[in-house]
Amino acid sequence: MSSTLPLDSARGPLNADGIGKNFDGYWLWEDLSFSLPPGTMTAITGQSGAGKTTLANCLGLLEPLSTGRLTYDDRRIDSLPRRAIAQLYRTTFGFMFQNFALVEQWTIKKNLAVALENKNLRGSTRRQRISDALHEVGLGGREQDPIHMLSGGEQQRVAFARLILHRPQIVVVDEPSASLDETNSATIIAMLRTLADGGAIVVISTHDTSVSSACDQLVDLADAAHGTEGSSPAPAL
Numbered sequence: 001m002s003s004t005l006p007l008d009s010a011r012g013p014l015n016a017d018g019i020g021k022n023f024d025g026y027w028l029w030e031d032l033s034f035s036l037p038p039g040t041m042t043a044i045t046g047q048s049g050a051g052k053t054t055l056a057n058c059l060g061l062l063e064p065l066s067t068g069r070l071t072y073d074d075r076r077i078d079s080l081p082r083r084a085i086a087q088l089y090r091t092t093f094g095f096m097f098q099n100f101a102l103v104e105q106w107t108i109k110k111n112l113a114v115a116l117e118n119k120n121l122r123g124s125t126r127r128q129r130i131s132d133a134l135h136e137v138g139l140g141g142r143e144q145d146p147i148h149m150l151s152g153g154e155q156q157r158v159a160f161a162r163l164i165l166h167r168p169q170i171v172v173v174d175e176p177s178a179s180l181d182e183t184n185s186a187t188i189i190a191m192l193r194t195l196a197d198g199g200a201i202v203v204i205s206t207h208d209t210s211v212s213s214a215c216d217q218l219v220d221l222a223d224a225a226h227g228t229e230g231s232s233p234a235p236a237l
């Protein structure tokens, strides 16, 4: 798919340095170090329960790390106060969650307008941007459709249109192909690729090999040491 909309480039890599996550003495993953460069798509892979979603949440600053640090744009970002994280959500991070986080009773247009709230745009510019984003995802002219009338694939396109409007430098995606058929899954991967091609850092938690094989690099949690301190590792689920 071609991209006609301007996207924001990331300012440098998002770096993870020795990060770990511990729940009640159990290390889900630990001592992970990797770099997510601008312009690339990275898949977080591993078996069910390996901690893919948890790692995506930690990279998106939605959950705290137990150890290690995250840096972006030469700035440590994992231990920021709430207000600074909120600012990063307005300016830097975009998310696509499994349930798309759309308001079902609202129209497509109203859901998309939320992404432009802080951008101080004239009404006509706002309408044009929404219209362009909807054309970009193949839903041109559907502004007034309520979300609950849309299929899962269409809802995901709306969620993607919202990402386009938000123009994030870092995009965190959780299981993009869950509950989608092959065609819709391929479409969403192509859409995420347009964000990476525009210079964004795209990181995707997935159990789907068709998604991970479309990425430029993997963070495989099968390789992450885990277990309780002083005991053998937990059995595979």
Ligand SMILES: Nc1ncnc2c1ncn2[C@@H]1O[C@H](COP(=O)(O)OP(=O)(O)OP(=O)(O)O)[C@@H](O)[C@H]1O
Binding pocket: 023, 028, 046, 047, 048, 049, 050, 051, 052, 053, 054, 055, 205, 207
């Ligand atoms: N807040 C929490 N407190 C305790 N345990 C948690 C918490 N959040 C997640 N877990 C546990 O961490 C493990 C990993 O969960 P996570 O959803 O990250 O794995 P996943 O690899 O994404 O799994 P799946 O592929 O099945 O979605 C699970 O056993 C889960 O119960």
